[in-house]
Amino acid sequence: MAKEKLIKNKALQLCLEAKEIITPNRASILDLLIKNNKPLAAYELKEMLKDNNKGLNISTIYRVLDFWIKMKVVHKLSILNKYVLCSNPDEVHTHITNICTKCSSVVETCNENMGLNLKESTKNMGVALTPDLNVEIPVLCASCK
Ligand SMILES: [Zn+2]
Ligand SMILES: [Zn+2]
Structure with missing residues (x-):
């Protein structure tokens, strides 16, 4: 659990620095990526959100994922067509x-x-x-x- 908190705090800090807000949609998708701790496809996130009674359309999910990529919290894995949390957002290089x-x-x-x-x-x-x-x-x- 400690690691989850750490990732969340880091994401919060990055948003604060960029003067961005963590909307409920951004928070739910980040939480799912943290909880599952493995690469997830956008449609897998969509299914999980549906199970949580939070229906989001796929374009919203992609938009949120793009946001987290921009914040350097999430990486897109084109090879798998999935998304994963960055394991070290403090590293500034590629x-x-x-x-x-x-x-x-x-x-x-x-x-x-x-x-x-x-x-x-x-x-x-x-x-x-x-x-x-x-x-x-x-x-x-x-x-x-
Ligand atoms: Zn393997
Ligand atoms: Zn990374």
Whole structure:
């Protein structure tokens, strides 16, 4: 439970800094992502919200997810077409999500830890990494490889 509280406080703090408010819809979706602790698809969130007697249409859910991505609280995983909580929102550089293609578990690593200097390589090409977006790497996790 302590970790849930920590993530929630961090999200609150990021919103405060950005002068954004946590609306009830934003809060419910964040709570579901925290509670489930695994990548979730928008339609899975929709089903869960329905079970909680909170019917939201899918475009609202996508809008809320985009908001949390912008706040750097959530990462989109295009490979899985799902969304997951960032495991370390305090890291300011581009995040790397290593996604197990077999069991969908996600391990986040940062550039420096992996020995990859994406910032340098993109700089050499005259391009820059898109802010807010994570780099997705398909992997087989320790239990699936
Ligand atoms: Zn992250
Ligand atoms: Zn796996």
